[in-house]
Amino acid sequence: MSAEYKNTILVKHVMRKVSPVCESDTLRDVALYMIKEAAPVIAVVENEIVRGVIYIQDLIDPFIPDYFNYLSDFQFVKTFGYLDAEVFSGYFKGLFLAHDIMREQFDYVEPEDSILKAMFYMHRKNITGIVVIEDGKYKGIVSRFDLIGRLYGTDTD
Amino acid sequence: MKDGIELLLYFFFSQILILLGFLTPTEAWNFVDFNTLGLLLGMMIMVSFFKRTGLFEFLAIKSVKVARGNIFILFLLFFILTGVVSSLLDNVTTVLLITPVSILVADMIGVSPYPFLVGEILSSNIGGTATLIGDPPNIMIGSATGLSFIDFLLNLGPAVIIISIVVILYFKFVVGKRFSLKGSFDPAIVSLEPQKAIKDWGLLKITLSVFTLVLLGFFTHDLLNIPPSIVALFGASLLLILTEVHPEDYLKEVEWTTLFFFAGLFILVGALENAGIMEMVSEHILNITSNFKLLVFIILLTSAVISGIIDNIPFVAATIPVIFSIMNKMHYPNSEVLWWALALGSCLGGNATLIGASANVVVAGISEKTRTPVTFRNYLKHGIPVTIISIVISALYLYLRYLM
Numbered sequence: 001m002s003a004e005y006k007n008t009i010l011v012k013h014v015m016r017k018v019s020p021v022c023e024s025d026t027l028r029d030v031a032l033y034m035i036k037e038a039a040p041v042i043a044v045v046e047n048e049i050v051r052g053v054i055y056i057q058d059l060i061d062p063f064i065p066d067y068f069n070y071l072s073d074f075q076f077v078k079t080f081g082y083l084d085a086e087v088f089s090g091y092f093k094g095l096f097l098a099h100d101i102m103r104e105q106f107d108y109v110e111p112e113d114s115i116l117k118a119m120f121y122m123h124r125k126n127i128t129g130i131v132v133i134e135d136g137k138y139k140g141i142v143s144r145f146d147l148i149g150r151l152y153g154t155d156t157d
Numbered sequence: 158m159k160d161g162i163e164l165l166l167y168f169f170f171s172q173i174l175i176l177l178g179f180l181t182p183t184e185a186w187n188f189v190d191f192n193t194l195g196l197l198l199g200m201m202i203m204v205s206f207f208k209r210t211g212l213f214e215f216l217a218i219k220s221v222k223v224a225r226g227n228i229f230i231l232f233l234l235f236f237i238l239t240g241v242v243s244s245l246l247d248n249v250t251t252v253l254l255i256t257p258v259s260i261l262v263a264d265m266i267g268v269s270p271y272p273f274l275v276g277e278i279l280s281s282n283i284g285g286t287a288t289l290i291g292d293p294p295n296i297m298i299g300s301a302t303g304l305s306f307i308d309f310l311l312n313l314g315p316a317v318i319i320i321s322i323v324v325i326l327y328f329k330f331v332v333g334k335r336f337s338l339k340g341s342f343d344p345a346i347v348s349l350e351p352q353k354a355i356k357d358w359g360l361l362k363i364t365l366s367v368f369t370l371v372l373l374g375f376f377t378h379d380l381l382n383i384p385p386s387i388v389a390l391f392g393a394s395l396l397l398i399l400t401e402v403h404p405e406d407y408l409k410e411v412e413w414t415t416l417f418f419f420a421g422l423f424i425l426v427g428a429l430e431n432a433g434i435m436e437m438v439s440e441h442i443l444n445i446t447s448n449f450k451l452l453v454f455i456i457l458l459t460s461a462v463i464s465g466i467i468d469n470i471p472f473v474a475a476t477i478p479v480i481f482s483i484m485n486k487m488h489y490p491n492s493e494v495l496w497w498a499l500a501l502g503s504c505l506g507g508n509a510t511l512i513g514a515s516a517n518v519v520v521a522g523i524s525e526k527t528r529t530p531v532t533f534r535n536y537l538k539h540g541i542p543v544t545i546i547s548i549v550i551s552a553l554y555l556y557l558r559y560l561m
Contacts (some may be wrong), residue, residue, distance in 0.1 A: 026474055045191035065264070066526040073211065075353040080266035081345030 006093070009120055013109035014150045015132045020045035024131040030098050031059050037050050038145070040128035041140045044102045052102030053131050062101060080143040108133045109142065115150070118142045163468075164414050167421030173404040174428035179437050188427025189420050190498060192300040192386045193293075195417060199389025200290060203368060204250045205410035206396050210361040213251075213352040215241065217258035221346055230487060232276055233325060236258050239277045240284030240321055245372070248281040248516035251345045256523050264527075265345050271529040272332050274520050275539050278531070279324055281516045283547065286504035289385060290375065293419075294473040296501040298496050300386075301477045304371065305379035312497050316554040319549045320505070360400060367396050385435045419470075421550040426474045435475070439482035449489045450560050453498045454552055456480070462501030463508025465540075473503050494559040509544040511536045 009153070013073075020043040021030050034056060044052045086089055107121045108131045121130050122144060129143035175185055207213070216238055224231035235255065242251045256277055263270035285291035289299040289309040299309065355361055374381075374388035397404050429435060446452060456476070463472050476499055484492045507514030511533045512520050517540075524531045 009312055065260075067257045067523050069261045070253060071214070071216075071261065072208075073354070073356065076214065076350050077261075077345075078348040078350075079345045080261075082267035083261075084345075086264070087268075088207040 009115045010111065011109045011113045011115055011132055011142055013143050014118075014146045015114055016146060017112065018042065020050075020138050021098050023097065023102070024050055025098045026057065026096055027098065027101065030054060034059070038143075039141055041131060041141055042076050043131045043133075043141070044098050046140050049138070049139060050108075050131065050133055051099075052104045053106045053128070054098060054102050055057060055127060057128075058101045058103065060067060072152045106131065110134050111139055115142070119147060122147075122151060161272055164418045164421065167418060167425055170390070171421050171424035171428065174425065178429040180424075180431045184431065185191040185424045187378060187426065188430075189301050189361075189423045190297070193296050193423075194416055194419055195384075195386030196290065196296050196300070196389045196554030197293070197384065198411060198418065199391075200247065201395040201411045201415075202393035202407055203364070203371065203389070203396060204246050205407045206247065206360065206364045206400070207368075208250070208254065209356065210364055210367075211354045212246075212361060213238075213254035214258055215351050216242075217255055218349050218351040219261075221262050221350060226268070229329065232273060232328065235273055235435040236276045236280045236321075236325060236328075238282040240287075240317075243284035243516075244287045244317075246283045246290075248292065248514065249519050251284075252277055252281050252520050253327070253523075256520050260524065260527055262346065269529045270524070270527060271531065271535075272328065274331070274524050274529075274531050275536065277513075278322070278326060278517050279539070279543050280505060282507045282514050283320055283324065285318055286501060287314045290389075291472050291502045292500075296385075296483055297470070297473050297477060300384075300480075300499055302496055304493070304496060306375040306385060307379060309500070312493075313500060315558075316551055319355055319554065320550050322491060323546055327546065328390060329523070331542075332539060336398050348458050363399050364396060364452050367392050367399065370395070382441050422471055422474050426471075426478065428477045429475065432499045435478040436482055438481045439486065442479070443483060443486060444536065447487060449492075452483070453494050453560065455494055455503040457498040457548065457552055457555065461506030461509070464503045465513045465544060469503040469507055469514070474500065474505075483528075492560055494555060496558075498551075498555060501555070502548065505544060505547040506549065508547065509540050511540070513540070 016039075018037045018039045021033065023044055030042065034040075034054075035157050040056050042054050043050050044054060107125060107127075109118045109121065111132055111134050118130050121127065129141050130147075131141055132139040171279060174180060175182055180188070200225065208555055217235065220234035221231060224234055239251055239255050240361065244257070256274060260270040261272040261276060263273055286295070289295050289304070289306045295309060295313075297338070299306075300306065371388055371392035374383070374391070378385050378388050392457065396406065442452070442455070445456070460469070460476065463469070479500065480495050484495065489495075507517065511517045511531065517536070521531045521533075521536070
């Protein structure tokens, strides 16, 4: 398989306009919106300023108990007994809003950047998408699927 | 584990002392105890191999199976496992590997992990007291005095076993009433497969074989006239050769900050020694009392109290030359007891508060976001009584065995 791409492809050629969410939006609303838009990342905007971003992974992470990070593997476990149910019931007690889980430090690209830059961030940071910002204003997102679509020629453009 | 600021402070002040002429650069170099550093380095490398095998997860899950639904037996097995592993490896690694499994198991069966966590903190510090390699104070005492692995085991081991039994009874009758140590096992526990915790059977076989050899070396180092550091470094080198893994993969897991912290500390204490401070301190102590029995109890109690509040490593490093000075002045028969008092006090004192030892802080960190976190305040309720019990038992043990 060979990828056919032109080095003139810019972020603005592949980005999608996905409306941002607000800090006060509930996680349920954020999750449903991300599913609807098939957006792996979404910007959290307040007064036209990007306050943070939320990745799909960020919606999963809070369900995982913190101490799991100290266990190197779970091959020895099939089901988690009481924990299976308790993790889910405990989760929404402490976290309700987009503000609670958004990442305040994040990478972004600009519309005039080469898509190679977006690809680099996704590769280096192991992220599935990136937000596009210009002059401090949110413009949209680029996902791995958007890039692959363009790189492998399945894009409708 | 030492943080960067502590390391920088020791290094900064040791350099200042050299600049001020308290000691020459050559003297500073000579004050660094490479036996201690070598032993720590060798053990750190071996620990990094153990981490990769999954052995401790295996043992922890096996304990769950052996407990057969009895929560107190499970607590007991975790307590013993932590103690035994801590006596052979460093306490922080031990709790890092065992604590998450115990929280997971407690969560799976729907009981509070709190008694398990507190038990593991206490057991790691108690277990570490038993051997030359169990805790940094013992490594430093062993290196400075030439006392062997067997000496530590024979002189501190019995005290540690007695203390462990009493602490287990304390948990059974005091803590067990306040916290749920009862419960029934969930089918999830039955379905746990310990053998799947082992990540690399080949590596495990090699690591266990080499570690057995190293233990044999520790048991015989006195007879063979080989310092423990050489035994540990030999084991580490052998593992690096036999596993054919790039040494960089293992060396990056070495806590270099801890090693440099020790080097800086040795220089600092050396400078104080050179300046005659340690002589002055020993004279002051002897002015208070030259009664040997009283001196033993003062060292035991002082080291326990100080170790409960601050890091016991600098305290022990500074106390070693003071004890040497006292021994030189008084020529007590059976003066070896002073070292056992220092080891018992400084290791067991770490149980008093949550900041008394690095392992305590690590467990508290892991438990932070669980339903029952170990906090400074709630830990004190058990840390203080257990430390008092441990020190009283130690005092009785020292008196009955050596001073009567």
